[in-house]
Amino acid sequence: MKDKRNLSLVMDFYELTMSQCYFNDNKDKEVVFDLFYRKNPDDGGYCVFAGLEQVVDYVSNLHFEKEDIDYLRSLNQFSEEFLEYLSIIRFTGDIYAIPEGTPVFPHEPLVRVKAPIIEAQLVETALLLAINHQTLIATKSRRIVQASEGRAVMEFGARRAHNFDAAILGARAAYIAGCAGSATTYSGKEFGVPVLGTMAHSFIQSFDTEYDAFMYYAKTYPDACTLLIDTYSTLKSGIVNAIKVAKDYLEPNGYRLKGVRIDSGDMAYLSKKVRKMLDEAGMEDCKIVVSNSLDEYVIESLIHQQGAKIDSFGVGENLICSKNSPVFGGVYKMVAIEKDGQVIPKIKISDNVEKVTNPGMKNLNRIMDKETGMAIADLLTLEDEVIDTTQDLTIYHPMSRWKYKVIPANTYTVRDMLVPIFKDGKLVYDLPTLEEIRAYSEKELATIWDEIKRFVYPQEYYVDLSEKLLNLKLEMLKKYK
CATH class of the missing domain: 3.20.20.70 (Aldolase class I)
Incomplete structure (x- = not known):
């Protein structure tokens, strides 16, 4: 769906005030941001990534209309030179992302942006909006679909959604995650989601x-x-x-x-x-x-504890608002800056260990068991690292060198999970159809062990670091602390 609105001003105001400072300092310096999240909703074991198509739409159309510039001028906070710069700005950087429908895990980059600092900063809010919302709804929908054990789940939540876009895009996310269709007619027209009612x-x-x-x-x-x-x-x-x-x-x-x-x-x-x-x-x-205030826990109880004779479920507010866990905590953090042709890693430090970021420009690798085809772990490496599958692979806990796992040589394969979306501002990614995303998601979810998918106390999936990245992180922590 091409959004007919110009959403370029859908941003936190501080992105503009910071950008005025960048403009005065060095507007052309390149930076790297990672978009990731820290915790699975509902204390689950994984999430289903969604919202990339809307990111592509936003970035492709990033520009400021004359009335936008006039409005910003009326605030008396920006120089005429900066406003002139905004009037001609377009995204010229690189974006890599995980394909929509992929099962993902905390602390791994879902999207990596490398661009001139103002461009990278201005897209922050829109990227988070698109991905936080649809990933949240896709994840909740998948839990409900899982609980239904093959019985059809219909998304019935439009009238309980938080607004028009929440209903329309929520239906899209729900369909990606396995719902049979939606009552939201507009989503049928725009995305081809089967409409039911x-x-x-x-x-x-x-x-x-x-x-x-x-x-x-x-x-x-x-x-x-x-x-x-x-x-x-x-x-x-x-x-x-x-x-x-x-x-x-x-x-x-x-x-x-x-x-x-x-x-x-x-x-x-x-x-x-x-x-x-x-x-x-x-x-x-x-x-x-049946319908009426259903969620994955009620459905599981109806099927397993009460022997209900139900063939399909209509699920509304608890799905479209992810009522049990209504916030997806995606964040957008700078991890590197380019200076004199060198990429300098950056780190965010916090007394809360889970808020310490992984520095540097990184790749995300999914380690797959060669025999079973199941996912073993995800591994963050620095961009220049190459994994040799003929050698033992040692992966490390993100904060502790003594916590590690050795994967024997020739027993695993490696998938690069971040694919190019934009290069030098040009879209290089062929957007899949909604049906293709849905089929891909089903296939990818089959590679995740059932222990990770269970609702209560799921097994934690490893998202580990290479030795080189861990050493860099620990050195930077020592330096700044």
């Missing part, structure tokens, strides 16, 4: 009787008739009238009732009763859909 309680209330409402809908959509059965009484009225419409109209005319939906009450109890009544009526093929 039947009726609301108001539709049934608008008729004299529930039977009349069901019959009218069945005659309008005989090939795709799913009826909402909890407006008055699920068992005493709704399912009875649904079966009656199937017998009175659908079956005599060669159609079958596709499904019934329950939107309130005890889902496990009602689904078992409804399933029994459908089967006794010879409607074993009629599916039962």
Whole structure:
């Protein structure tokens, strides 16, 4: 989707005030930023990376209109020379990123930006907005899809989303992560997300009787008739009238009732009763859909603890807002600066160990088991390092030299996870279709061990450093402390 709005001013104001200072100092100096996150939402074991297509759209169209410059001039904080510079600015740097749909882990660069300092600074907020939101929703959606164990999950959250973009792009992220489709029609138009939906309680209330409402809908959509059965009484009225419409109209005319939906009450109890009544009526093929404040924990409980007879789930607010864990903590930190032709590593130090950054311009490698094809660990290396798979590979904990793992020679393969997106400001990446991203994500998730995917106390996935990078980090910590 090409955003028709010019979003170039969607940035924190300090990016502009800092850029005025950079302009006065040395606007052409090159810097390197990493975009990464520190903690998985919901205390999970991984995330699903999403939002890259919107990053590409933003960076490709970075420019300031005359009215933008006029507005900035009215603030009386910027020089005319700087405003003139902004009026002609375009992104001219390099961006590398992990492909959308990839399972990712804390502290590894999802996006690496190398550009003149003002350009690198100005894109910060937009990159974080695009990636923080969609990665959060894709990750939550994947957990819900995992809990459903092959039963379809439909994203029903538009009316609970935080705004238009949150609903539209949230539906995109949910589909990448495995949801069967969305109720958000706009996402169908713009992205090709399958759109799904039947009726609301108001539709049934608008008729004299529930039977009349069901019959009218069945005659309008005989090939795709799913009826909402909890407006008055699920068992005493709704399912009875649904079966009656199937017998009175659908079956005599060669159609079958596709499904019934329950939107309130005890889902496990009602689904078992409804399933029994459908089967006794010879409607074993009629599916039962449930909705109403579902998430991965409720779905898991319905399936495993209560034996619910549910074929698919409609999930709204808990998915589209990632209600249990509504913030994705992506950050954008400078890791290197170019001076006199040399790349000088930079580090951010904190008393909170998890906030200490990994310095330097880095590559991200995924180490795969040669025999099983499963991911063993992710390894951060400095850009000039080359991994020789014919040799033992030693990977180190990000803060401790004594914590390490040795991977024997010839038992592993290496994948470079950061791919070029922009080179010298030119887009060099062929954006995949949404279906391609979705299929790729499913394939990549299959390489991650189930122990890492479990909801409670997942196994921690290694994101380690090469010896050379660890030595650099420890030397810099010693120097600045």
